[in-house]
Structure formats: C-alpha cells, structure tokens
Amino acid sequence: MSDTKVYQASTTAPVNIAVVKYWGKRDAKLNLPTNSSISVTLSQNDLRTHTTASCSPTFTEDSLLLNGSPQDISNARTQACFRELRSLRSALEDSDSSLPKLSSYPLRIISENNFPTAAGLASSAAGFAALVRAIANLYELQSNPTELSRIARQGSGSACRSLFGGYVAWEMGQKEDGSDSVAVEVAPASHWPNMRALILVVSAEKKGVSSTSGMQITVATSKLFKQRAENVVPEHMKEMEWAIKEKDFEGFAKVTMMDSNSFHATCLDTFPPIFYLNDVSRAAIRAVEDINNAAGKTVAAYTFDAGPNAVIYFEEENLGLVAGALKSVLGGVDGWNGKDVESKSAEHIDERAQKVLKDGVSRVILTGVGGGPEKTEKHLSA
C-alpha cells in the first residue's frame, strides 16, 4: 500500500524593518553577521507573505512558485533551508515509526505577497520566514521560533527576525557553526503597540547594488566599517533595547536615525562607493527634521535599508504631526485609502524638500508594529 496523499500546511509571515542595521557577513555561506541587529515587525495587514507548503510522494521534484512565477531553488540558500528542515523531520520519523516519511517527499511551495514587489521592499525576509515556518508546520516540528530562526537565517539573514512579532533582536552569536546566531524577542507588539510606520516608496531609478554583494565589498574595503561593527553597533544595541523596554520614543528615534546614517556612511566609505540614499531620501530626512523641530521634540524617526525608500517610525498619538503633515505633501499618491489620516499643515517643512518628495515618492504604506507568523487554513494552490 503506497501513500498518495498530499500533506499541506500554510502560514503568513511579516516584513521587518531594522532600527539597528545588519550589514556585513563574517561567514557568507552560513549568513553569519558581523554585528547584531534589532528590528520592528510590521503588521501583516499591510505587508505579508502567505505561503503554503505541501509534499507528497506523487510530486516529482521540489518546487517554489512566488506570485505565480516558478523560482530557481537550486541556490545554496534555499537548499540549506530544505535540508535543515528535512533533517529535523527525519529525526522525528526515526523516533516514531508511525509517522509518514514526509522528509523523503518532494516539497511544493506556493507563496504570495500582499504588496507590490515593484515597491522595492525587502521581501526576502518575509519570504524565507514564511517558507521555513510553513514547512515546519507541515512537518509538525516542535521547534520554537528561535530554533527556526537559525534555519531562516541561512535563507536570508534578516528573515530570522521575521519569525517573531513586535521588537526582535538578531544576536550575532560567537560560534563558528552559527548555532547561536539566532533571533530572540526583545518585546512583543503588545508591549509597545502604538508604534506606527509610514513607508515612502521612492520611484526606483534603477536597482542599486544588491545587499549581498554590497556588504561583502563594504567589509573588504571600508576603513570605517570595523569601527561600526565592533563599537558603534554594540552601543546602539544596548541603547535600543533599553529604549524599547522603557518605551522611550526619543531614545528609540535617535538610535534609529543615527544607526541608519552610520550604516549608509559605511556604504559611502566602501570602494567603489555604494549609494542607496538619493535626493528624495535626503528630502525625507529633511522633512522628518522639520517635523521634529516644529514639534519641539522628536516625534518621528527615519531609517533606510539598502534602497532609497524612507521608513518613518512614530507613535500613534502623533499621527497628525507626522503622517498628517506628510499627507498634505503627498496626498496625491497611492496608499492613503482606507487609512484614517487627516491632512495637516506642512508649512514648517522646507519647500524644496516638499517639491522633491512630491516628484519622487510614488506611493505610501501606512502600517504599524504587528505580530509574528500565523498559521492559516487558507491554502494556496497553483
């Protein structure tokens, strides 16, 4: 009697945006970072990957479909995730012979993002977190999120942080095999639930240097990078963990902005230099500075990943001061529908910065801190 059943499990997983940045690998194969990092997990209402993992002896080979397109899975990163998860399943099967031998069946992964991939948002974090979580569900692994984060990290470094909701640290670890380079919860979303994020999606000129190759060149050529990895980030990590525990927005904001600047400074110090910030990014920085100056305190914090998009963090009670002012500048672009934001005066924002933002921002995404991956019975099919 042969097993012809199709086993399946589904999950959603969130995007995260770092406030202390990951940049630099000490081991490229294992995706081990040169420094720890901290991120905020964003709400899956606005940004999430939905993934269904299935397996069956009737399938002929492993496959991955993302937004309807077949993906190459022969790369070492995806293979590492499959291998590690199969190995955990195999151990379960060895200890209980009544379990079906799922570890030996080909895997079929189907994934969909609820946000435009053209937005230039790092979707690989949510993607690999969902892939690992979905297969772990399929295999009925008892591994906790930190254990799974070790696997997701091998798919995409920052994916390890998307296995938790709220405020999440990726501890760089010390071991050569990477077993202690994992994500841990700093605080759940419920601890500081009123954190909001407004993403200004900048009309892409052209894809810049990929973060994988960019960070390798930085490590190899920047003479300032070591100072960042060894001294600046450890200080920022301590300050950020404290700010999150105390819900001290001004502390959170200052470290967020300084760490983003420090990261981009090491990119500029790379040879040849890497530029992710452009004139639109600079205008977003100026707008945040002007909003904070007008408020007489720090109510907004900018941060930039490996691209020109600005992510602006603020607390819900300052929605008007931050998102309201920016809506009056950017009211014409997509993304405000269904969000309860009233335009507020933006007269304190530098006029030139307003013009550059109007010309350069193609859409906004207004969201906030959210929870980790969620199991769902809604299964995707090809």
Added chain:
Amino acid sequence: MSDTKVYQASTTAPVNIAVVKYWGKRDAKLNLPTNSSISVTLSQNDLRTHTTASCSPTFTEDSLLLNGSPQDISNARTQACFRELRSLRSALEDSDSSLPKLSSYPLRIISENNFPTAAGLASSAAGFAALVRAIANLYELQSNPTELSRIARQGSGSACRSLFGGYVAWEMGQKEDGSDSVAVEVAPASHWPNMRALILVVSAEKKGVSSTSGMQITVATSKLFKQRAENVVPEHMKEMEWAIKEKDFEGFAKVTMMDSNSFHATCLDTFPPIFYLNDVSRAAIRAVEDINNAAGKTVAAYTFDAGPNAVIYFEEENLGLVAGALKSVLGGVDGWNGKDVESKSAEHIDERAQKVLKDGVSRVILTGVGGGPEKTEKHLSA
C-alpha cells in the same frame, strides 16, 4: 615732519583642492586641525585672488574690499592675521629705527577673484593666503611660506596650503599654541607638471551647512570620525606622499577618491547628518568610474569639498579620455572656450548619469597644477 606716504604691495595667490581632506578642529580659535591634509595648488591662470595691501598714516581705519564690496574685518580670524603680521613688522622696526612705522598705520586691503564667487568654490583659501602674502610683502617681512602659513591658517585653515605651489601638506602639528601646525611643500608643480583638474560646477540648490560649523558638529557627534582622524587619514597621508613622490597616478587617484568618500561618510554619520553630495555629484562619480572602467585603468579621480562640485584630477596625456568624454556630455555649458579639448565618445558613460550631469552642471573649469603666490606690480585701487 610727518609721513603722509601710502605704502603698497601686491600679490596673487592660488586656490588649492585637497586630496586628503581637512575636516575637524582640535582648537577652533587657532584653527588647529584634528588631522593633517594634502592638496594640489591649482593654476592661477584660471583661479586666483589678486590682492593689494596698502597702509598709510593718512588712513583712518583698517579696511577690506573684496570684488568691490566692503567686508567685515572685525571677526577674530581677520584680526588674528593683522595682529600677527603687525607683530612681525613691529619686531623689524624695533631692530632698525630707520624703518617707517608701518605696523602702526591702518591697513587698506583690496582683493579681486578672477572666478565667479557664485561658483561655490572655496575662495577663502586663496583670499587669506593673498591677504597674508600681500601684507608680508608690504611689511618686507623675511618670513618664508611655512612661517606665513602659520598666520594664514588662523584666517582660514586651508589657506595655509595656498602659500605654496604644487603639492602641499598641512601638518597638523602637536603643540598647543599651534606653532607647528603649518604647510610644507611635498613637491613643486614642476615635479609632476602634467596634473590637470576639471571642475564641474553644480548648479547650487542652496548653501549647505558651512564647513566651520559642519566640522564642529561632526567632531561632536560622529562615532566614526575619530577612526578617520586617528587611523584612516595618517594612512592616506603616507600613501599620498609616496604617490606624489613616485608620480604614481593610480595610487594618487585611489587615495583621492577614498579619502573624499571617507570625509563625506563622516558628514553623513554626523547628527543631524550633513549632505554635501547630491544626485549630480553621484552622477559625476559614476562618470569617473565608467571612464576608468572603459580605459581599463584608473585615469581619473574625483574629489568633493564641502559642496556638490566635483573636481576631477587626471594627467594631461589622458585629456581626451577624461575631459574629451565629459565635453561630449557637457559641451553646452560655459568654460570650454579657449581650452584645446576635442569632444570624444562618451558612450561608455551611464546614460542616466549623462542626463543628470547635463541637467545639473552649470559650468566647467579646466585647469591644472600651478605655482604659489606671485608678487606683482599691478596694484588694485578702490
């Protein structure tokens, strides 16, 4: 019998553009830097300040006229230069009672630049070098350029390097009184006479943060700055002195570009961040990278001071590869007249960079390495 004579002397002085940058003061009053620097003195045919210093007991007060406009001379910097020069003259007068008592007469300084001040070129270096050199001539001081550089430094830090032609180092010095923070010649222009410089003057958006206040904020807030001042610059100084002595353009170029990037990285790491480079500057960097890649070796080097203008160094034999290619992109702007440059293909320069340069560069200045201040009998009058 009273002296009613007007004594006068005139000089010209050059602009210099650093290839290892000065950024950061360890003593703001004395203009003592946190690191040494090296510059190339540019030809006075294209960029110079012409200054006449006169004094007479019939004058009522010290005055300074720049390009026809009276300047405020009550600032501590100008006063320091006047005071130091008068003190040297006074010592001469004490040792020889036959000398007229010029040190007690009011000074009248008249200065003119041969380049548009709107170009955003740091004119204070040439201005203070000319002021100090002209008064030293007027006072018939026997001080050598290094001795005068100690005085010019107090007017404007980088002015000390404009007292020499060719390749000039400003040694940061160690003494508290700044007496060893002076300029010295690394090599005269004749040692490496074929060094050329093409300046791309970028249409100014708005004056950025002044370098005086900018560098103070960097020293106070950048967590990467100390690494630059203490480790990166000393390494660049050694490499640059070696490259100049060996006339090794590739070495010269690499340090020039990396040092400019390192300096601007510490500006970005300042809080709030300081941006001098804009999208036009980035396009100039891209064009230089594309020119070098197409040449199969480094034939051009970019550097940026505290503003968006690009200065591109190259050797005369590569005029076509560098200036020729850029002329075909920027043939429409002012500055090419009277320069023997033939447009060459620019098809290897990124199309987007070409467009950004066309839209953003308002004029070019093509010049080269040149000599130091020159005494002239051409006196300016109000």
